[in-house]
Amino acid sequence: MGHVTATILDGKATRDEIFEDLKVRVSALKDKGITPGLGTVLVGDDPGSAAYVRGKHNDCAKVGITSIRRDLPADITQEKLDATIDELNANPDCTGYIVQLPVPKQLDENAALERIDPDKDADGLHPVNLGRLVLGKEAPLPCTPRGILHLLRRYEVPIEGAHVVVVGRGVTVGRPIGLLFTRRSENATVTLCHTRTRDLGAEVRRADIVIAAAGVPGLVTADMVKPGAAVLDVGVSRTEDGLRGDVAADVAEVAGFLSPNPGGVGPLTRAFLLTNVVERAERVAASLG
Numbered sequence: 213m214g215h216v217t218a219t220i221l222d223g224k225a226t227r228d229e230i231f232e233d234l235k236v237r238v239s240a241l242k243d244k245g246i247t248p249g250l251g252t253v254l255v256g257d258d259p260g261s262a263a264y265v266r267g268k269h270n271d272c273a274k275v276g277i278t279s280i281r282r283d284l285p286a287d288i289t290q291e292k293l294d295a296t297i298d299e300l301n302a303n304p305d306c307t308g309y310i311v312q313l314p315v316p317k318q319l320d321e322n323a324a325l326e327r328i329d330p331d332k333d334a335d336g337l338h339p340v341n342l343g344r345l346v347l348g349k350e351a352p353l354p355c356t357p358r359g360i361l362h363l364l365r366r367y368e369v370p371i372e373g374a375h376v377v378v379v380g381r382g383v384t385v386g387r388p389i390g391l392l393f394t395r396r397s398e399n400a401t402v403t404l405c406h407t408r409t410r411d412l413g414a415e416v417r418r419a420d421i422v423i424a425a426a427g428v429p430g431l432v433t434a435d436m437v438k439p440g441a442a443v444l445d446v447g448v449s450r451t452e453d454g455l456r457g458d459v460a461a462d463v464a465e466v467a468g469f470l471s472p473n474p475g476g477v478g479p480l481t482r483a484f485l486l487t488n489v490v491e492r493a494e495r496v497a498a499s500l501g
């Protein structure tokens with residue numbers, strides 16, 4: 213690789229700062245008799261999903277949040293998945309929970325997300341919460357988009373008036389991130405691109421901030437990046453050569469800021485999942501007076 217110009221956006225260091233804050237807040241909740249609990253529903257044995265869920269529970273142990281795991285076989289029926297969701301909706305120890313995505317093909321992912329009690333939706337992906345976000349009302353924010361914004365602010369990357377190009381239209385990143393960037397508190401302008409965008413290079417070249425979340429290894433190359441732009445590599449693909457992000461290595465020679473992958477946005481996805489759980493526990497504590 214040639215000369216690296218980019219400032220590296222360090223997701224692990226930023227995550228550690230968030231964890232320090234969460235430890236204090238969880239301790240204060242426990243003093244009030246409330247222990248936050250994170251639930252996860254994992255269907256099947258995909259090694260990537262299993263690793264993410266394991267990581268989430270390791271994080272819980274670090275900050276003092278109770279772990280509630282529901283691991284289900286890959287061939288489960290929708291009825292069985294629904295029953296697990298209903299159980300977590302009713303479980304008083306579970307402050308918030310997630311259904312790890314993707315779920316096996318025989319299951320209806322959207323139906324599962326819709327069945328989650330919106331108050332316990334730790335991912336911020338329930339249609340009610342996404343709708344609240346559209347309306348500018350208070351809602352748990354989707355974890356990866358929240359992590360992206362936090363990382364940009366932490367490194368003082370200008371967002372106000374920036375042109376943001378998002379590559380990828382998935383439910384966890386591409387679709388919701390535009391809602392956050394275009395809020396009146398951010399005032400960015402967003403272009404949402406995807407695998408059928410006619411001239412991806414031309415779109416990305418106009419960006420001050422690039423969010424690469426298509427899950428296509430090396431999709432964003434140096435020739436597509438405006439010198440000095442911030443490039444956040446969010447896509448993950450498991451290839452024969454190991455984990456690959458969406459951003460080619462030579463982008464570091466052109467970009468002004470670069471979030472690596474691994475070690476960039478991923479750790480913040482996990483940190484904001486716990487933050488969403490702690491915030492719900494704090495709302496419950498406040499309602500109890």
Ligand SMILES: Nc1nc2c(c(=O)[nH]1)N[C@@H](CN(C=O)c1ccc(C(=O)N[C@@H](CCC(=O)O)C(=O)O)cc1)CN2
Binds near residue numbers: 478
């Ligand atoms: N219900 C959800 N499912 C999925 C989400 C989500 O936000 N909610 N996002 C992704 C997976 N994901 C969280 O679940 C996730 C992805 C990556 C990381 C992470 O920390 N990555 C590390 C590298 C880890 C590794 O070596 O494998 C990094 O980037 O440094 C955390 C969470 C899809 N599903």
